[in-house]
Structure formats: C-alpha cells, structure tokens
Amino acid sequence: MAMLSVDHLSISFGGLAAVYNFSMEIEKGALYGLIGPNGAGKTTVFNLLTGVYQPKEGIIRLDGQDITGLPPARISHAGIARTFQNIRLFQGLSVIDNVKVGLHESFPYGTLAGVLRLPSYRKQEKAIDDRATELLKIFDLDGQRDLLAANLPYGAQRKLEIARAIATKPKLLLLDEPAAGMNPGETTELMNTIRLIREEFDLTILLIEHDMQLVSGICEELTVLNFGRMLAQGRTKDVLKDPEVIRAYLGE
Amino acid sequence: MLKTIGKKYGFYIVIVLFWLLMTLLGNAGMLTSHFSSLLVPMTYYAIAAVALNLCVGILGELSIGHAGFMCIGAFSGAIFSLLTKEVLPGGLRFFLAFVVGIAFAALFGFLIGIPVLRLKGDYLAIVTLAFGEIIKNVLQAVYLGVDAQGVHLSLDMTTFRMEPDGLTLIKGAQGVSGTPRNSSFTVGIIVLLLTLFLVHHLMDSRDGRAIMAIRDNRIAAEATGIHVTRYKMLAFTISAAIAGAAGVLFSHNVTTMTNISNYFNYNASIMLLVYVVLGGIGNINGSVIAAMILYLLPELMRGLNRYRMLIYAIVLILMMLVNWAPGVQERRRRLKAFLKTRLTRAGKEA
Amino acid sequence: MSFLNYLINGLSLGSVYAIIALGYTMVYGIAKMLNFAHGDIIMVGSYLVYSSMTMAGLHPVLSILIAVIGCMVLGVVTERVAYRPLRGASSSLAVLITAIGVSYLLQNLSLLIFGADPKAFTSVITWKGITLFDGALQIRGTAIVTILVGLVVLFGLQAFIRHTKSGQAMLAVAQDKGAATLCGIDVNRTIAITFAIGSSLAAVAGVLFCSTYPTITPYIGAMPGIKAFVAAVFGGIGSIPGAMIGGLTLGVIEILSRTYISSQLSDAIVFAILIVVLLVRPTGLLGKRVMEKV
Numbered sequence: 001m002a003m004l005s006v007d008h009l010s011i012s013f014g015g016l017a018a019v020y021n022f023s024m025e026i027e028k029g030a031l032y033g034l035i036g037p038n039g040a041g042k043t044t045v046f047n048l049l050t051g052v053y054q055p056k057e058g059i060i061r062l063d064g065q066d067i068t069g070l071p072p073a074r075i076s077h078a079g080i081a082r083t084f085q086n087i088r089l090f091q092g093l094s095v096i097d098n099v100k101v102g103l104h105e106s107f108p109y110g111t112l113a114g115v116l117r118l119p120s121y122r123k124q125e126k127a128i129d130d131r132a133t134e135l136l137k138i139f140d141l142d143g144q145r146d147l148l149a150a151n152l153p154y155g156a157q158r159k160l161e162i163a164r165a166i167a168t169k170p171k172l173l174l175l176d177e178p179a180a181g182m183n184p185g186e187t188t189e190l191m192n193t194i195r196l197i198r199e200e201f202d203l204t205i206l207l208i209e210h211d212m213q214l215v216s217g218i219c220e221e222l223t224v225l226n227f228g229r230m231l232a233q234g235r236t237k238d239v240l241k242d243p244e245v246i247r248a249y250l251g252e
Numbered sequence: 253m254l255k256t257i258g259k260k261y262g263f264y265i266v267i268v269l270f271w272l273l274m275t276l277l278g279n280a281g282m283l284t285s286h287f288s289s290l291l292v293p294m295t296y297y298a299i300a301a302v303a304l305n306l307c308v309g310i311l312g313e314l315s316i317g318h319a320g321f322m323c324i325g326a327f328s329g330a331i332f333s334l335l336t337k338e339v340l341p342g343g344l345r346f347f348l349a350f351v352v353g354i355a356f357a358a359l360f361g362f363l364i365g366i367p368v369l370r371l372k373g374d375y376l377a378i379v380t381l382a383f384g385e386i387i388k389n390v391l392q393a394v395y396l397g398v399d400a401q402g403v404h405l406s407l408d409m410t411t412f413r414m415e416p417d418g419l420t421l422i423k424g425a426q427g428v429s430g431t432p433r434n435s436s437f438t439v440g441i442i443v444l445l446l447t448l449f450l451v452h453h454l455m456d457s458r459d460g461r462a463i464m465a466i467r468d469n470r471i472a473a474e475a476t477g478i479h480v481t482r483y484k485m486l487a488f489t490i491s492a493a494i495a496g497a498a499g500v501l502f503s504h505n506v507t508t509m510t511n512i513s514n515y516f517n518y519n520a521s522i523m524l525l526v527y528v529v530l531g532g533i534g535n536i537n538g539s540v541i542a543a544m545i546l547y548l549l550p551e552l553m554r555g556l557n558r559y560r561m562l563i564y565a566i567v568l569i570l571m572m573l574v575n576w577a578p579g580v581q582e583r584r585r586r587l588k589a590f591l592k593t594r595l596t597r598a599g600k601e602a
Numbered sequence: 603m604s605f606l607n608y609l610i611n612g613l614s615l616g617s618v619y620a621i622i623a624l625g626y627t628m629v630y631g632i633a634k635m636l637n638f639a640h641g642d643i644i645m646v647g648s649y650l651v652y653s654s655m656t657m658a659g660l661h662p663v664l665s666i667l668i669a670v671i672g673c674m675v676l677g678v679v680t681e682r683v684a685y686r687p688l689r690g691a692s693s694s695l696a697v698l699i700t701a702i703g704v705s706y707l708l709q710n711l712s713l714l715i716f717g718a719d720p721k722a723f724t725s726v727i728t729w730k731g732i733t734l735f736d737g738a739l740q741i742r743g744t745a746i747v748t749i750l751v752g753l754v755v756l757f758g759l760q761a762f763i764r765h766t767k768s769g770q771a772m773l774a775v776a777q778d779k780g781a782a783t784l785c786g787i788d789v790n791r792t793i794a795i796t797f798a799i800g801s802s803l804a805a806v807a808g809v810l811f812c813s814t815y816p817t818i819t820p821y822i823g824a825m826p827g828i829k830a831f832v833a834a835v836f837g838g839i840g841s842i843p844g845a846m847i848g849g850l851t852l853g854v855i856e857i858l859s860r861t862y863i864s865s866q867l868s869d870a871i872v873f874a875i876l877i878v879v880l881l882v883r884p885t886g887l888l889g890k891r892v893m894e895k896v
Contacts, residue, residue, distance in 0.1 A: 102477075374636040558714070573688065
C-alpha cells in the first residue's frame, strides 16, 4: 500500500483555483519530488497535506488512514512532519529545546508531574534530553545546543527545522525547499543528510525544490505542477525530458 | 554543584533574605509604620506581575484585564472569609480563602479564555480589557447577602431586602467590608515563593516548552503536534489563578473594599503591565524586582509621587523603543561591534 | 415620546463615537496598529477648547480651530516619535504597549497641568434646539448639531478618500505597504496624513462630547475611546461606513440600556456586545476576512 495517496485534491482562494484536481501516490520509503515554477501551488499542496488549509474537494490518505480535513496537530500525530519555506523555528527557545518540542507527544508526563518534579518527570526528561542530543548530533548541531535558535546561521536553521520535524517520529517527511539559500557545497552535504535520515529513520520523503541539481540527484519520482495543475508525473529522468515540463520551466 | 544551585535557587534565597531583613528591622522598630504598610501590597503586586508575565511574556498574549482576575480572587476570598468568620479558625480559614479565591479566578480565567484565546493580538488585548471592565462593573452593581431565607442577589438597592440577622456580603458600590485582616508580609512572601516555584517549574517542563513554542510560532507549533488551544488555555488559566491569589492577599489586607474601580480598573492592569515590561517581558524574576522597586520607590520619595504615573508612561515608551525599534537595534549592534574592535585593538596594543 | 427622545440622544452620542471610530478605523486600517491613545486626543482637544475659550476668552470658532490644529500636530508628533520607529518591529506587542504608554503619558501630563478636579466646559453650541408636539418632544440643539456634524464628517471623509491623491494613497497603503512603496507612494507621509486626519476628528469629537457632557477631567477620553474602538470593530475595522454604523448603534444601545436596564451596567453591556460580535463575526458587520499566510 502507498504511504501517501492523494485523490483529486482541489482548493481555491477567492474563486481562483490554487490547486486543481491534484492526485499523487507515494510508496513507502520513496524520495519524491514536487517541482514547478513560482506560484504553481507547491506550498499550497503542503498546506493541504498538513491541515493548514482545508481542501474543497479530494481525499488524503496516510498509510491507509483518511486524514482529510484533520487539524494540523492531529495530522502531525498521524505521522506527517514538515519544514517551512520561510523557516519557522521557535526563535526564543534554545536549539535543543526546539527539538524537545518535537518530542512532546512521545513523552507525555502530566502538568502536575512537571511542576512537582515527580519521578515520571525526571525519567522522561532524561530520555527527552538524550534523544534530542542524538538528533542534534546527526545534524552536527550538538555544539550549539544551548544557543538561541534565532542566533543560528541560516544553513544551521534549516537543519534544525528538519531535526525538529524528525523528532515527531513521522512516517512521511515534507521538506519545503530545503536547499534554498545554500551554496553548492552545503547543498551536496544536505543531499547526503537527506539520504541518511531516510535510511536511519525509515522515512518516506516528499520535497519541494527549485534546485534541479538536488532534484535530479536524489528524487526517484517527480510530480510537476504548473498553475495549480499537474503537468507531468513519473520517474525523474522521464519527467525532466518531457517537452511540456521544459517549456514550463524555460518559457516559450 | 554550588553554581547550579545558585543559578536555580539564588533568587529564592534573595527573597528569603529580603524577608528576613525586613522582619528583623520591623521587630527592632526600625521601620516606619508607613513603610511596613507597603510591604504586603508590594508582595501582591509582585505576584500579580508574575501572573501577567506568564500571560504576556511566556504565552505571548497581551492581556490588559488582569486586574479583573485579581478582583475575582479578592471578592470570592473575602466572601468566603466573611461566611466562615465564626466557624473556622483563622489560619485554616485564610488557607481555604486562598483555595476559593484561586479556584474562582481560575474558573473565570478558563471561561473567559475560551472565547478570548480564539482571537489574536490587538483584538485579544481589547477583549481582555472588556472582560476586566465587565467584572468590575458587575461587582460594583451587585448586592449579595444571606439570611435565614437563603441567598439574596439583586442589582437594585431598593429590592434588596434582608432580614435583620442577615449577613450582607456585597453592598453595591460600597463593596465588601469586614474581611478579616489575615494578610501579612510573611504570608505574602510565602505565596510569592510558591508562585515563582510554580511558574519556573512550569516553564522548565514539556508544557512550558509547548507554551513558548506557540508564542514563538503558532503554525510551526501546530505542525509539530502541539495542541495549541489546550496549552493556551492552560497558561491563561494558571495566570488568572495566580492573579486570584494576589487578589486574596489584597482583600485580606485592606479589609474594606469600597470604590473598587480605583484598584481594579484598567489603569491597575496597565500598572501591572509596566512592571512586566520594565522587568523584562518573559523574565519572571525581573517582574518581581520591577514590581517591588517601582512600588516602593515613589512611595518612599513622596515628592516623586506626583510624577509617578508620568514616569511610568515615559519608561513604558522608552523601553519599547530601545528594545524593539529596528533602527535602534541596528545602531546598538553597530555600537557593540565598534566597541568590540576598539577593545581588542586596545588589548593588542597593551 | 420619551423613547424617541432617548433614541435621539443615543444617535447624538453615537455620532460622537462614530467620529472617534472613524479615526480609529483609519489608523488601524492603514498603519495596522491599535492606537490606544486615540481616546486621549479627545481629552486634549477638550482641554484646548476649554483653555482658549474659558481661560483666554477667545471666540468659540477660533478655539475649536486651535483644538483641531493642536490635536493634528499632537497626532503627527506621537506617530513620528513613538510609533514610526517601531514599524517593522519583530514583536507586534511593542507598538501596542507603546500606544498604551502614550495614552498614559497624555493623561498624566494633563493631570499635572490642569489638576484632578473637573473643569466646567461651556458648550460651544448655544442653540436651544427645537420643540415638537406641544413640548412632548424636545430635541436639544447639541444633539442636532452633533448628528449633523457626524454626517458631514462621514461624507467628507468618503469624498476625500475617493477623489484625492492622498486618499487613494491611503487605500493603497492599507492594501499592501510594500506594493504601495513600489508604486512610488510615500508610506510614511500617507500614515502621517492618516494620523493628522484621525486626530483632528478626535478634537471635533471632543468638542461635541463635552458639549453634551460638560465636565473635563484627564480621564474623559479613555472610555469614549475604548467604546469607539468597540464601534469600529462592530462595524468592521478598516471600513468607514462600518465605523459610522457601529458608532450610531453603540450610542443608541448605551443610552437605551442606561435608561431601561441599569445605569451602572451600561458600560458592561457595551463591552459584552463587543465580545459577542468578535465571537460571532470577528470581522464585524462590513469587514473583510483576511487569511494568514503560511
């Protein structure tokens, strides 16, 4: 069964169809790309998948479970995590606390246990700290664990956002332009990290990207969006050869 | 080891030392009666400021109606004490008055939070103000009493008739009188310490992280699986409850609450906001220090008292401009960089 | 007949709220900030009329002119000194708290200058009004003038926004500051003009308010200010006809509930209406819905 199956998804804003009749199947363990020119509706698809927007039509299934129309927090619990195009960290929290927020659901001690420092608090906080440290190490951020997230350099902020997303133990990870603003060296490093976390955490990954080097380098399959509609779908090398796609990207 | 203890509990120790000093000076007769009378209000304003900072600094929602929650705590605690004056021993009664005052303030915080927390920013602020004013206006208009026939509640003095042996609890604009004077500096300090313990421990737990995550980025918090409404409600309710505790201290200190609009109007809420801003938004200990200093200073310097409010206003504006204006921030950053290069150069030359 | 009388009094008070609400709604719509000190401009306006008319013995019209100009300058100066530096600040709380500070500052400056005891305001409107139905219905001159001024202000403002360059610039800035800048609109200047207009309207409202309730204290502006904000929200913030409708409705509700329900609870009722409106229709009667960008 597919990890994510999307059926005829549509949404419009003020009468304008932002995404129309969008369908997609992502197999478990896949690394899938969603590409398209600016304003094609890629981020809108992410917002639909994560419950930020309610679709007008269509069904979204995650691992067989219907998650259409659920609120964002419930979708996170169901197993979708995401990053944002315009990085959204918890700026006033330390680097490690950002990851700890991601571990919120996995260690559910009560408010009273927290305030009174009961044994369940001590035990679970220890586990949270260990787990968060592990995740930071993977992204090479453990050196800055106590720094305020706002004070991290740009590239590190992108990595921290991914670390936080993984902390929620997702089945499906959505990455919104993870390489935006990175230099070629950083992009290559990021590609390796993405491959690594897919193995390590048994993830299925859907990513939006402009950087063709990254897309053709790691995505096995692609969907191309243009003006809210699907232009092409299939194996990466086939899609990139599609004349319609080339026209949409390079213009007439 | 000593360092971590100092970092964690240093502020509690400072407060205890302050309490010890004041108590010793008081016992030695070295404090004027005027100064002594300021000590209890100082503690409850500090507590109320911490409550407001939990809402403004930690939850990130500006409330300008927190005096209303203090009002609820003050009235419900006082009414409980009046009802049980003859039945319960002083200490137990005062303790239960806290329980009642806190419970009522929390209940109102919860009920008001349901609609209020759905709003954002300016709207939220103005609605908290509206609720604060409603609480104050209603309590000023209400007549409440008990006698052999049961409970009497009325909005009109002329229809409010009690049997001669009845006990009037709220007498319209004249408010509540005859509350036992149970509040003391020591009790105030204990409640303050408990409040700090509660808020610090809350912040340093998964709930606290969730609340601050919502403050920093609601959309990301939701996407990370945080139940936003639940944690907003939690923080707001606890904040109201703490303000209620401050209210109980208040009513059991002044004993007669007439003209409550002088104490619980929106100016009172704004005074609390001044404490929070000056102490640092989100800095809990800072609120305590700011409340204590700002409350004591003008009272001590009588000449300054005329200008107190004016100074508060200027402080409020300047603090915002210095801390938040993008232009000022940029200039500060440049100055810092300049000084840094200067110092390192001077260091090298030396 | 007495009901009709109350209704007219309500419309008169409502016109005052409406004029204040127009200033609120313009500033909120264009500068995207809740100018908490807007109500206190009313108070300053009243004191200016009082001091030039009663203390300096100037002609009422000249006094009103002084108040309008004084408030206009005050509005522009507060915007320049306190609010403009905070435009683009990362925390939206900052400018709101600053506005609260300005409100506090104006109140306490007035307290120091004029003292706490109320000053008696001589109404600038000397017309007694009209009597109908053999004295069964008396309409005070102040009520009629207030309502008329309210209408003139409304239509004048509508015309200004539709037919002048500055008015069009205001609409553009309200839509999108960045895009307006790209179109060559001076955003700072447009916002300053908005404050100038809003503040001079507040002065007019102050004169009308004090003609009906002729005592001035440093705190008289706070409540009408907050209620006018309620009116602006009620009508849909950012909408000029909305502010007018909201103001009139609120004035009528306040007078009627003061008469028929309870004089002490009339404020509570007004605030309860605000809460209900925000819950049922957060955008108000004529407001537009905005979606958050992710």
